[in-house]
Amino acid sequence: MVKLDIEGIYTYLKNREPLLFVDEVLVEPGKSSRMERTIPEDAWFFDCHFPGDPMMPGVLQLETMFQTSALAIKLLDGYKDKTTNVVKVTEAKFTGHIRPGDTIRVDTEINRFKRGIATIGGKISVGDTVCCEAEFVLAVLDDIPNVNKGT
């Protein structure tokens, strides 16, 4: 397991605030990554999502998973400077709300990583409550060759 703090994350991810959602991640390169983070009560999205009923938007929960899981690829030898892109969300379920001040736990696991294509499962929990589960695909575009059409 490799523990990355925010400075380490800056060296692997291009995301920056306010669209950076990881600050300390435990990574098993090529296999899994895990993070716990308290969502600040004054996070920018709570004011607008929704006034009087603040909750973390589902799309940002997914982004949190994408960033957490990307580190498990970027820490592989030779992948630090390669770009990972989300190319498919196969399934996503939102089963609980994430409120200001909640501490979330993000678990992601790479089910298969082959030929630049990673199929990944992840979930976000608050305490014992699972708030979000998703399956998605990250692609390392640098690893994908151009196909000879029509040959």
Place this chain on the structure above:
Amino acid sequence: MTNLEKYRQAFITALNADENILDDLNYQDIKEWDSVGHMSLVAELEDAFDIEMETDDIIDFSSYKKGMEILRKYHVEL
């Protein structure tokens, strides 16, 4: 499952392709068979037949029919 069934299933799984169009399917005929879908297809085939394809073959794998020809190099008879 026969090798042919495995081969067809790889297209269905990786590209969500309609089985009825497989025989004449070419790269980029459907939106799912783009460069990313292509690598998913290759990964499915490699797992299904326990092979490791060479990069040149991955690049030349431009249709359902061409793929059958390429797999013969790996002693996969369809």
